[in-house]
Amino acid sequence: MPQLAYVNGRILPHADASLHVEDRGTQFGDAVYEVCAVMNGRILDWQPHLVRLRRNLGELGISLAIADGPLSLQARRLIAANGHSEAIIYMQVSRGTARRDHGFPGATPSNLVMTVRRFDFAQRLRQLDTGITVITQRDNRWGRVDIKTTGLLPNVLAKQAAKDAGAFEAWLVAGDTVREGSSTNAWIVKDGRIITHPTGTAILPGIARDSLITLARAAQLVVDERPFTLAEALSADEAFLTSTTAPILPVVRIDGAPVGNGRTGPVVRRLADLVWAEVARQTGWRA
Ligand SMILES: Cc1ncc(COP(=O)(O)O)c(C=O)c1O
Incomplete structure (x- = not known):
C-alpha cells in the first residue's frame, strides 16, 4: 500500500505531498x-x-480554518488510507505561505499537513525489562518551550548527543534542575514518591505525563510536581521517562551512573501496568 499524506485538504502519495518553499514553518519554525x-x-x-494543539495555535495567533470535528475525520481518514493499525500520526500547522518577512503576513491561510508512519509499540514493552539510558545536556532552549513549535534545533542537537553517546535520550538541565528530555518528560522516584517538573513555561506539558499523573493518583500513588536536581536524580530509587512514542520507559543510567540498583524498579513496573492498561482500555491494543 503506498504511503499517503494530507496537505491542506488533500490526501496525496507521500512523494507528491509538499509545501511551498515560502512556508513559514520552514523559514521561521x-x-x-x-x-x-x-x-x-x-x-x-x-x-x-x-486541546493542546488549539492552545498552542492560540498562544501564537495562528488560525486554523478546519474545526475539531472535520479535523478528527481527516486524521482518521488518513490513518485508514495508510492501513497501519500501529502508527504515529504527525500533524503540523504553520502560519502559512508568504513572501519572507518576519512580521505576520496579512490574510494568509495556515498550512495543515499530516503524515502517518508505522510504529512498533511492542518494543516499548520489551524495553521495560532492559531499561534505557540517558545523558545530560544544558537546556539552551527559548523561554516558551511549553508551546509545541517545530523550532526544535536545541532538541535535535541534544538527541544527537545522546545518540552519539549510545544513550536513548538527553535530559535537559538548567542550573542544577532537570527539566525534561529532548522529546520526553523526565521523572524520578524517591521513597515511594513520584516526582516530575511542574508545568509552566519551562517544559512541554506532555500528554503522556498528564495521563500518568491521573492514573498514578487514582491508584493512590503520590505524585509531586516540583523541580528536582540532577543530584536528586542520581540518588533516586528509580527514574523514568514518558512520551507519546514511549508511554513509560525506565531510566537505569544517567551519564553512565546507575539509578538505584541499575534495574527496572517496582514503582515503574506498577506505573507501566497502569499505563498499558489505559492504552488497552482506550484502544483495545495489547502486545
Ligand atoms: C520536549 C518534549 N517534552 C515532552 C514530550 C512528551 O510529550 P507527549 O507526552 O505529549 O508526547 C515531548 C514530545 O514530543 C517533547 O518534545
Whole structure:
C-alpha cells in the first residue's frame, strides 16, 4: 500500500505531498505540531492532543480554518488510507505561505499537513525489562518551550548527543534542575514518591505525563510536581521517562551512573501496568 499524506485538504502519495518553499514553518519554525499514537487503528488521547494543539495555535495567533470535528475525520481518514493499525500520526500547522518577512503576513491561510508512519509499540514493552539510558545536556532552549513549535534545533542537537553517546535520550538541565528530555518528560522516584517538573513555561506539558499523573493518583500513588536536581536524580530509587512514542520507559543510567540498583524498579513496573492498561482500555491494543 503506498504511503499517503494530507496537505491542506488533500490526501496525496507521500512523494507528491509538499509545501511551498515560502512556508513559514520552514523559514521561521513558525508552526506548531502534534504527534499522536495510533494503536489498534485508534488514536490514543485524541481529545487532549486537540486541546493542546488549539492552545498552542492560540498562544501564537495562528488560525486554523478546519474545526475539531472535520479535523478528527481527516486524521482518521488518513490513518485508514495508510492501513497501519500501529502508527504515529504527525500533524503540523504553520502560519502559512508568504513572501519572507518576519512580521505576520496579512490574510494568509495556515498550512495543515499530516503524515502517518508505522510504529512498533511492542518494543516499548520489551524495553521495560532492559531499561534505557540517558545523558545530560544544558537546556539552551527559548523561554516558551511549553508551546509545541517545530523550532526544535536545541532538541535535535541534544538527541544527537545522546545518540552519539549510545544513550536513548538527553535530559535537559538548567542550573542544577532537570527539566525534561529532548522529546520526553523526565521523572524520578524517591521513597515511594513520584516526582516530575511542574508545568509552566519551562517544559512541554506532555500528554503522556498528564495521563500518568491521573492514573498514578487514582491508584493512590503520590505524585509531586516540583523541580528536582540532577543530584536528586542520581540518588533516586528509580527514574523514568514518558512520551507519546514511549508511554513509560525506565531510566537505569544517567551519564553512565546507575539509578538505584541499575534495574527496572517496582514503582515503574506498577506505573507501566497502569499505563498499558489505559492504552488497552482506550484502544483495545495489547502486545
Ligand atoms: C520536549 C518534549 N517534552 C515532552 C514530550 C512528551 O510529550 P507527549 O507526552 O505529549 O508526547 C515531548 C514530545 O514530543 C517533547 O518534545
